[in-house]
Amino acid sequence: MQNVTSNIRHLRKTVGYTQAQLAEKLDIKRSLIGAYEEGRAEPKLSxxxxxxxxxxxxLDSLITQDLSAATKPAAGKAQATGGNLRVLTITVDEDQRENIELVPLKASAGYLNGYADPEYIEELPRFRLPMLGNSGTFRAFEISGDSMLPIASGTVIVGRFVEDWSTIxxxxxxxxxxxxxxxxxxxIYNKIKDTAMLRLHSDNPLYSPYELHIEDVVEIWEARSYISSTFPIADLSLDKLSSIVLDLQKEMLKLKKAE
Structure with missing residues (x-):
């Protein structure tokens, strides 16, 4: 019943149902949906x-076929369009406006498995930034490391979802x-047209660029804003500051003499 296990999960996520919503439509307990998807129980024929x-x-397709394999785009299609087409899972507020979901560091590993799962996305913290407008879908990610200095580790990057990677x-x-x-x-330096690759560069010169094949890519979010509790340090020594003040004083004296 391996196909049934994966097919139930695939069908639910494709439509965007939570386990609770699917259970309600089938008039069964939510815990049964979880048991079916994890292979801990087998559904009755009914x-x-x-x-x-x-x-x-x-019914034959549900039991005997791998439905997820049938809906995956071929490699050639992914390379031509610059992206793997799928339904993006989002949340909305009471006024049906899209939220910005936050993926904190501790949840980033789980995001690879949960990005298309409505229940996982529902559990993420969410907020809104009106200044970003309504043109696009946004998500926030907490980053770690110093590869993109001066943007510090722990900064939250707010990105806009990119549908067609070839346009980057x-x-x-x-x-x-x-x-x-x-x-x-x-x-990103875009090599999709020529080699189906993305070349990734860090702003910190200590980190070397590297390439990533687009077949390995799940999502791309164009950075549009960032939130940080670390303020940039001004590159002004006391000597530099004194020199600037002295120059200003000289300019003021020149202006007074000109009068």
Whole structure:
């Protein structure tokens, strides 16, 4: 029943149901949906029939086929479009306005498995930034490390979801979510058209650039804003500050003599 286990989970996530919502539609307990998806229990024949009817598929397909494999884009299509097409899971407020979900450091590892799961996204902290407007979907990621200095570790990067990766301009700072690297913040140099690769650069010159194949990429979010509790340190020594003050005093004396 391995196909049934993966197919129930795949169908639920594709439509965007939570486990509770699917259980309600099937008139069964929510805990049963979790048990089916984890392979801890097998659905009754009547439940399988109801699932097939709900998602408008044949019972044979539900039991014998791997439905997730049938809906994955071919590598050639991913390379041509610059992205793997899928439904983006979001949350909205009481006025049906999209929230900005925050992926903190402690949740970034789980994001690779939960980015398409409505229940996982629902559990993330969320907020709104009116100054970003309504043109796009935004998500926030807490970053770690010093590869993008002067943006410090612990800074929250707010990114706008990029649907077509081939449109990304060279040097654009982005959050890249990939199976190989996890969640990283880098500047992208776009090599999709020529080699189906993204070249990722750090602002800190101590870190070397590297390439990532687009088949490994799950999501890209173009950085549009950041939130940090660390203020940049002004590069002004006491000597430099004294020199600036002295120059200003000289300019003032010149102005007075001119009068």
């Amino acid at each position: 439940t399988l029939v109801n699932i097939a009817h709900l998602f408008d598929i044949s 301009k060279d040097g654009t700072p982005c959050i890249i979510v990939s199976q190989k690297e996890g969640v990283v913040f880098k500047r």
